[in-house]
Amino acid sequence: MLSQSTTRHYVIALADQQGIRYQATPADELADIATQLAGDEVLTDEIEDLIVALRRASVISRKEMVDLLGRYLTENLRA
DSSP states (O other): OOOHHHHHHHHHHHHHHHTOOOOOOHHHHHHHHHHHHTTOOOOOOHHHHHHHHHHHTTSSOHHHHHHHHHHHHHHHHHO
């Protein structure tokens, strides 16, 4: 299994290689508002956002996105 540092570096390197940057969409902003109105708080970091951006750009598959997010979040819980 990749370490958190390796997962983080992998995502950053892949995004840089592909020229991908995360940019919030109107749907993202709507989801944030709906989440706040529901009384919930969901905060993502730059790596999670980059993983989503890589999927939106079809650089990674849905399965790869889920795998990377799961690995990254699991590793963060251990830290």
